Amino acid sequence: MNSLLNKKLHTRISPFTLKFVSSLAVVENPSSFPSENDQSPSHFDPLQFFNDYTKSRQCTTRNTKILHTHLLRTDLLQSNIFIANSLLDSYCKSSAMVDALKLFDFIADRTVISWNMMISGYNQNSLFEKSWEIFCRMHSSGFEPNEFTYGSTLSACTALQAPTFGKQVYSLAIKNGFFPNGYVQAGMIDLFAKNFSFDDALRVFNDVSCQNVVSWNAIISGAVRNGENMAALYLFRQMCRGVFLPNSFTFSSVLTACSALEEVGVGKEVQGWVIKRGAEDVFVGTTIVDLYAKCGKMNEAVKKFSRMPTRNVVSWTAIISGFVHKDDSVSALKAFREMRKMGEQMNKYTVTSILTACAKTSMAEEATQIHSLILKAGFYSAAVVGSALINAYSKIGAVDLSEMVFREMENIKDLGTWAAMISSFAQNQNSGRAIELFQRMLEGSVRPDKFCTSSVLSIVDCLNLGRQIHSYTLKIGLVSVVSVGSSLFTMYSKCDSLEESYKVFQQIPDKDNVSWASMISGFVEHGCADQALQLCREMLSEEVIPDQITLTAILTACSASRSLQTGKEIHGHALRKGVQQDVLGGAIVTMYSKCSAQKLARTVFDMLPQKDEVACSSLVSGYAQNGYIEEALLLFHDILMADLTIDSFTISSIIGAIALLNRLSIGTQLHAHIMKVGFNSDVSVGSSLLTMYSKCGSIEDCCKAFVQIEKPDLISWTAMIVSYAQHGKGAEALRAYELLREQGIRPDSVTFVGLLSACSHNGLVEEAYFYFNSMVNDYGLEPGYRHYACMVDLLGRSGRLKEAALFIENMPIEPDALLWGTLLAACKVHGDMELGKLAAEKVMELKPCDAGTYISLSNICADVGQWEEVLKIRSQMKGTDVRKEPGWSLV
Template identity: 75%
Template sequence: MNSLINQSFRKKFPLFTCKLKSSLAVIESPSVFLVERERKLQNVTPFDPFQFFNEHRKSRHCTVRNTKVMHTHLLKSAALHSNIFVANSLLGWYCRCAAMGDALKLFDTIGQPNVFSWNIIISGYNQNALLEDSWKIFCRMHSLGFEPNEITYGSVLSACTALQAPIFGKQVYSVAMKNGFFSNGYVRAGMIDLLAKNCSFEDALRVFHDVSCENVVCWNAIISGAVRNREYWVALDLFGQMCCGSFMPNSFTFSSILTACAALEELTIGKKVQGWVIKCGVEDVFVGAAIIDLYAKCGDMKEAVREFLQMPIRNVVSWTTVISGFVQKDDSISALKFFKDMREVGEEINNYTVTSVLTACGKPAMLDEAIQIHSWILKTGFYLDAAVGAALINMYSKIGALDLCELVFREVGNIKNLGAWFALISAFAQNQNPGGAIEFFLKMLEQSVRPDKFCTSSLLSIIGCLNLGRQIHCYTLKTGLVFDVSVGSSLFTMYSKSGCLEEAYQVFEKILDKDNVSWASMIAGCTEHGCADRAIQLFREMLFEEITPDQMTLTATLTACSVLRSLRKGKEIHGYALRFGIGKDIVVGGALVTMYSKCGILELASRVFDMLPQKDQIACSSLVSGYAQSGYIEKALLLFRDMLMSDLAIDSFTVSSVLGAIALLSRSGIGTQLHACITKMGLESDVSVGSSLLTMYSKCGSIEDCHKAFYQIEKPDLIGWTAMIVSYAQHGKGAEALRFYELMRKEGIKPDSVTFVGVLSACSHNGLVEEAYIHLNSMAKDYGIEPGYRHYACMVDLLGRSGRLKEAESFINNMPMKPDALLWGTLLAACKVHGDIELGKLAAKKVMELEPCDTGAYVSLSNICAEIGQWEEVLKIRNQMKGTGVKKEPGWSFV
């Protein structure tokens, strides 16, 4: 066939070859055109366009200049207009050299373009990323009535995929089906790829199952689509179906499946796939990189390195995979060593390699290495890459060097680099610097750079000002970011942290596609703000919407059950977790232990704890706290000892729980031993541990050790100051308690109701009546705290100690709330001390009315009467006790 065509061309262009020789001398590479300047004119071989284009189909000399020279000479002949092959070949050359404007002009001059002409121009636009032009050419082809073939449909579907235009793609596929291409593997693979890459994986599966697949390309498209959409088990199931048929997987298939196994951390399945790869002999550099990634993701870096060293050919992907694996294992030293080896062998380094290395250097102890890598990046020019610039900022952020983050941001220099803006704002957020984050967020707006969902979410995560949060909320409404699930979640979390639960719920309701993170955040927010019932209701709504809860959601709901002490609901959620196979999850298990402990069912808490495959810090701490709060002090201490022996991390919550248990025992010896252990662990400066320590020493009667424990706290908070004030007050050191109260106020810490109990108690022990009145009035006037029964009881006790019994009675009668038995009982005790019979009888009568079973009131009144010799009254009171069934409990002592 070729010889017949060649003969026809020689007949049509005998004179063209003579004119060609002189012009070809100006072309950059004359040898490409098989012309030798030394030949004599009579010896020149006649030019055959068909043979020329056929032989130079993949020529590297396809430049715009060469193509235009060829175009010029072809225009002088009849070849270009009379033979479609020549025109299509020249059109292909223009497309290959990216001269799409010239290609379109040439295409428009072709009198009768065939389907190959249309395919060449469409593919040319695709190859040069002019995807909209590719779509327009297809529409033009369709409107002119030209019949596309499978290549046309495949190319246009590829353009629609890159354009992220599934609607256009569906229209193209409809036309293809109408024209009988519904079973064509190339067309179907293109449609599957389009749907899978545009988040319509279910539609992609539907297209795949429409017709029985006879093409491995379709299988590869649907499997890779499943992996892209994180449907890893679906990918493995499809792979199983493919293998059961008569289709032999290729390297592309194996790469996708190994990626799925790596994501699932299914090393056993991955090894089976690797065995099949070896058996089929299809291992190439990409499959090898996927195998390395499998072992790295599964934590077996030794095997990953072994596979890497066995690879006959290593490329940048395989090197980067090993480096990333070491980064995931937090082995920065090995990652940097492999990077050094990679540079020494002269392997190509891309931006993925650099970002992995920068992640490895993101530690405070590796500042020197980070600066060296930064210098290398500046030297090699990688800092111009947007992803590398953002990774540099992230690296310095993790090191805690915010000044260097700003320096890198200025070096990047491109204000439109959204990744760098996001990295910088996130750096301020991670280092708890809201001022810097807000400043650069405003600069973004000034530079007309629109913050994306990542920037906005990061800023919202650290905002403590409700007014500013509302302004950002308005911005998200204006830009439409409010409908994004991450921004919406950050918004309602911001409102929740500010105490505006209703506003948080309103934002939550407006999120269209709520995920597990948003549900868990809202449930946790309700629980934290005293709406645990609402949290349980939200969990029910989540189930009604057929959303499967994950570990995080179940943990948040179990916390709500713990707050409510709702054993029944907690058991229901426990059953739900067991049903879905996550009942033994470490996080869920810890929450279950906490729930059963808070509900007082320590037997079930212990059983759940024993069933956990791995005991972590949270589960152990929860059970220790449960034992301590329920009075099982010995069990709490034994479990705490087991934690120490197992080298489990001990947090402040665990230590505080154990200290609380020791305080109940009043065993200062054990407390001193634990104090030494706390000092060894470096927790003595923690505010919660320090407060628990001084409370423990206070209950053991050692006020000096309380003082020492307080001054070990790095930054005492309200709880620490209050604990110290109460301790001094309880030990009769009222002056020291009041002095600490004044020091606390000078530190700018506002007291709470518990603090004032300690202050008023200190005034009572020192007989400071006027000062006590001043502090009582200060509660509401200066701090907006309404006094409670305990505060009024302190005042009555103070007045009683001072002998001002009538004033105490008047104080009780003029209280803004109805007196309780505690207040009258306090007055009764003062009457007994000062021998006021009549007022004592009145106080005792009030106590008996409010609490008829209060033994103390009867005994106190009987003792008062006995001291003044009113034995008839004593007998009357004793008979009254017998009539009401009240018995005096005998005293007892440990001594």
């Protein structure tokens, strides 16, 4: 042994190890171990020796191998199992599990402690599959495990997410008499809780009457982990009524449950328990800060934080996240700078929180500074940090920087970064790049998850592509996930495939409030208000409690279907459930306005504590649409005087009211105000302005209003075409249509009504036929009665009466009274009595009480001198009790 102390080896072995090796010299002969009664300090104590060694920094693989070498020479490993197990423990503590396994296989007389050391050693080094293998070897070798064996093995099963293996271990523990053991029970509870089987965890907890604090803590933390926060509070109350007192671990879990439920009152009671028990440490203090922060009580959170004697990075992150949650980015940054000033090291969660605070256009400079700090601190390798950085740049509008971060994370990209990048493209309306990135995921080794799939579906507007993604979700089983299912049926609804949308909705197993609200809104947007209300009844029959989003959707359905009674019921339900009046105020006012209940709408409006844009716009438009023009103008004036915010919809509504009054002077005053507040380039305001000028007969001002629109949409172009048509400017209307097409805008059926009307007023027969056929062949639009009426009117004005009659007869839809009446009017102009009689007879069949038809036919006969026919027609009017309303004039 003295040879170990030569100069050569002295240079290779640390002094601390030499001390240990020197101590081992006294135990070359096993008989040298001190006896139980020997208290001499000069004797070697192997327990103290290995206890000091494993706790020291000298416990490295190299030093442990040196000790191993000496022990092999002294023959102690064969004769003393304590020394062997201690050396085995040293290998495990120094993470040398390969060497530990070799030593383990070398030990001839293994004990249960030897097996336990190997299992816990593999656990400590995250080699959980090896832990399971060792346990299986132990069981097949006939060794009887103890409670520590079962507990460590259950921990390995938990980490492996292998509840089946865990159940086998637990069954064996019960068989061998460890059923009431708290350590084993806590391990099994933890296994089920971390594998999202809280009911099974609760069953295990209730199986044993002699629970301990560890078991209570395991079940309470398991409830919190599985989102069963109310259950966690109930279990905590049960624990407090028993003999086991909660400790700091219990308080941390319960306070986390209070934070999730935003139960600040209960949280304060728990805080009282903490003070009473003297159980506050840095972790409990942090959860208290987090509770107040998440409940929006930032003053109390800051007060508690400032009184904490010790703070760690989690405490700082909690207070920063609280400010972010309150949308107080300035205070969040201030706290972050203070944290850095205090020398506290940040972690990846701190970084993601502060990046969320900087995700604003006004804080682009701060975001780039945080980016530089991330690079300097080495957090770039954390996928969650990369995702937060991509999201921050996306919110700022710097998609190019988002892409740069994404490219730089090429080697460590995970699903989170892919989802963040796809979401970035989606938020910035870059559907092409989002779909391209999604395709790259499918082609590569990265499998899109629910977040990626939902994001890309949110911007898909091509039915064929949407169906392909639908097939993919079916293939990988994502279609049953509520967020993916909701995105799918929303995509179908957006692509005008309402039937497929509803089919997908029906297949979602666990519909949430968002999915119900989205489907109800989908029906409303497609003009199916009755189906929307039926869906509301189905939702209520399934005992789904509607939230603010769902109630808003239902009120919108009531507005669309003019269902006043149902709307009143929803209003009453909201009042009973304590939904604040201002939350649904705009939707309720809109519902009453659309249902022509203006007094109720005004009553709700006057009761609102805060009048927002929606409520103001709804009431103004309600007054205007229901003919209360003066009230609409007075209300608009009151809004301006009260300095309330007005939006483009409010202005559009009031312009529509002015157009009905035909008061151009008021319109020009309003136009001046619009230019002052900067709404003149808004597409909806501009469209309303040009419509107003058109109805007031000023086509020049109409054109000026159109030119001021920054990006004219289909409605603007259509309004301009209709205005030209109404003022007899057919050539200008056709030119506007060609410009519309050059802009890549797809015309709709209303556009073609304007076009055909322009052709009708200018006698452009051939052009009208061209556009009528183009409507069907080029755009797949089915002509309606208004389109056919325009064509009949055009042919009638051009004197092509027989062609008009033939056109009516060849229509694929049954002609109505308007079409035959249009032909009758043309016959009167051109004096075609024979065809006029036919048209009149058709109108009388469809509308027997229409006095105008009798008068028109009578006038045709009078024009050609057939007075007998005139008398006959007059007598028919008397016989059917049809009376001509007397004419009157304001002059």
